[in-house]
Amino acid sequence: MKQLLIVEDDPGLQSQMRWCFSDDVEVSVASDRDTALAALRRLEPQVVTLDLGLPPDPGGATEGFALLEDILRLSPQTKVVVVTGREDKENAVKAVGMGASDFYQKPLDADILTFVVNRAFRLAELEQENRLLASQNNGTHIKGIVASSPEMLTICRTVEKVAPTDVTTLITGETGTGKELLAQALHDHSQRADKPFAAINCAAIPENLLESELFGFEKGSFTGATQSKKGKIESANGGTLFLDEIGDMPMPLQAKLLRFLQERVVDRVGSVKPIPVDVRVVCATHRNVQDLIAEGAFREDLYYRISEITLDVPALRDREGDAIVIAQSLLMSLGKQMDRPNLSFSEDAALAISAYAWPGNVREMINKVKRAIIMADDKRITAEDLLLPYEQACDSDYQLNLRQVREHAERKAILQALSSCGHNMAQASRLLGITRPTLYNLTDKYRIETSTATNGT
Numbered sequence: 137m138k139q140l141l142i143v144e145d146d147p148g149l150q151s152q153m154r155w156c157f158s159d160d161v162e163v164s165v166a167s168d169r170d171t172a173l174a175a176l177r178r179l180e181p182q183v184v185t186l187d188l189g190l191p192p193d194p195g196g197a198t199e200g201f202a203l204l205e206d207i208l209r210l211s212p213q214t215k216v217v218v219v220t221g222r223e224d225k226e227n228a229v230k231a232v233g234m235g236a237s238d239f240y241q242k243p244l245d246a247d248i249l250t251f252v253v254n255r256a257f258r259l260a261e262l263e264q265e266n267r268l269l270a271s272q273n274n275g276t277h278i279k280g281i282v283a284s285s286p287e288m289l290t291i292c293r294t295v296e297k298v299a300p301t302d303v304t305t306l307i308t309g310e311t312g313t314g315k316e317l318l319a320q321a322l323h324d325h326s327q328r329a330d331k332p333f334a335a336i337n338c339a340a341i342p343e344n345l346l347e348s349e350l351f352g353f354e355k356g357s358f359t360g361a362t363q364s365k366k367g368k369i370e371s372a373n374g375g376t377l378f379l380d381e382i383g384d385m386p387m388p389l390q391a392k393l394l395r396f397l398q399e400r401v402v403d404r405v406g407s408v409k410p411i412p413v414d415v416r417v418v419c420a421t422h423r424n425v426q427d428l429i430a431e432g433a434f435r436e437d438l439y440y441r442i443s444e445i446t447l448d449v450p451a452l453r454d455r456e457g458d459a460i461v462i463a464q465s466l467l468m469s470l471g472k473q474m475d476r477p478n479l480s481f482s483e484d485a486a487l488a489i490s491a492y493a494w495p496g497n498v499r500e501m502i503n504k505v506k507r508a509i510i511m512a513d514d515k516r517i518t519a520e521d522l523l524l525p526y527e528q529a530c531d532s533d534y535q536l537n538l539r540q541v542r543e544h545a546e547r548k549a550i551l552q553a554l555s556s557c558g559h560n561m562a563q564a565s566r567l568l569g570i571t572r573p574t575l576y577n578l579t580d581k582y583r584i585e586t587s588t589a590t591n592g593t
């Protein structure tokens with residue numbers, strides 16, 4: 137939602153100015169410097185109109201200039217439109233020199249004022265988009281990958297280095313972390329980019345069909361094989377073959393794949409004539425391959441073949457700062473696609489996004505952002521729209537104001553005390569220096585689970 141703060145000490149002008157703006161702008165008013173600063177902190181307006189002649193110096197401009205400095209220091213991205221008297225060009229120019237984005241001269245003309253203010257909103261919006269794009273491009277030149285965490289930027293750099301080589305690469309990581317995206321990036325950044333990228337999900341195809349899918353078959357090799365068909369490996373010739381969920385490949389096929397990787401020829405089902413194929417192989421799995429080897433479900437020799445280079449993609453919760461930049465980028469792209477382009481996250485949503493553990497990683501985030509775009513009542517998406525638990529936001533480093541800092545600290549101390557004395561409420565309350573009823577009130581307030589605290593006497 138567009139937030140406009142009007143700083144004006146004349147009540148008549150205040151209400152005239154209020155009426156200039158349509159419903160899509162939320163207008164608030166302040167008559168002096170302190171009220172204006174409080175509103176700035178609370179509402180974070182994108183645009184402020186600032187009458188330089190404020191009390192205690194309504195005839196001069198000292199208080200107005202002091203406030204202008206405060207605003208630009210506290211919130212440099214806020215666009216300040218300075219309002220001056222008709223003869224007061226000098227101060228207007230000085231204000232712009234100090235960092236105001238524009239000026240407007242009295243007497244009030246509704247058309248000009250809305251024009252100037254809307255231009256300031258547009259500028260604020262463009263700058264916001266720019267900041268977002270700059271943070272997305274933060275070191276990664278890989279299409280589709282949004283990242284700002286050092287962990288992910290390192291992975292992207294490795295991809296850029298490894299891509300031009302032909303080494304067989306294994307990408308591991310939880311589901312939805314972007315393994316397929318990275319496999320595609322390895323292809324796009326290689327000499328093979330203009331050749332096919334053929335992907336196959338080894339877990340999605342029934343065991344009896346996987347062999348012919350991968351290696352192809354000759355006419356008449358089984359019932360229903362009315363003509364010969366190339367397999368995925370052959371169809372990737374010259375390009376890249378992406379074997380997703382390689383950990384789920386059945387043992388007999390692992391042997392056949394190993395032979396292919398060693399000899400670089402495929403034997404179609406029902407054929408005795410090996411066909412040479414030139415592909416670069418990239419594999420991925422969300423499973424722990426070492427465990428599979430220990431269980432006897434994966435061939436160790438195949439593992440060494442496919443993991444000449446391994447990229448271990450961290451879970452979203454282990455990438456500091458990535459969740460919020462990816463969520464912002466998804467909101468922009470999905471918002472446009474779904475015809476709700478001007479949505480933004482409320483503070484509680486941003487906090488909840490950073491604090492949530494994202495077990496389904498980016499895939500889960502895509503679903504939640506899509507849902508929120510549909511559910512949001514106005515321009516601000518809340519934690520509730522995202523179906524994220526608000527209390528988890530307390531774990532975040534982002535703190536909006538003192539209340540939140542205090543609540544965060546209180547909640548953390550209670551959780552620590554409870555866990556250090558085995559959820560014994562009496563002990564925990566002594567440790568915290570409060571009474572047991574107070575502790576119960578606080579655990580209710582912060583919705584802290586006390587069900588294990590049955591022995592709290």
Ligand SMILES: Nc1ncnc2c1ncn2[C@@H]1O[C@H](COP(=O)(O)OP(=O)(O)OP(=O)(O)O)[C@@H](O)[C@H]1O
Binds near residue numbers: 281282310421498499
């Ligand atoms: N860093 C990122 N920036 C933007 N989008 C991302 C990022 N990582 C993943 N995505 C998106 O999230 C979705 C899931 O990614 P992808 O399919 O690559 O994950 P995966 O690890 O291969 O998942 P699975 O193991 O379930 O196959 C895709 O739509 C992808 O575009």
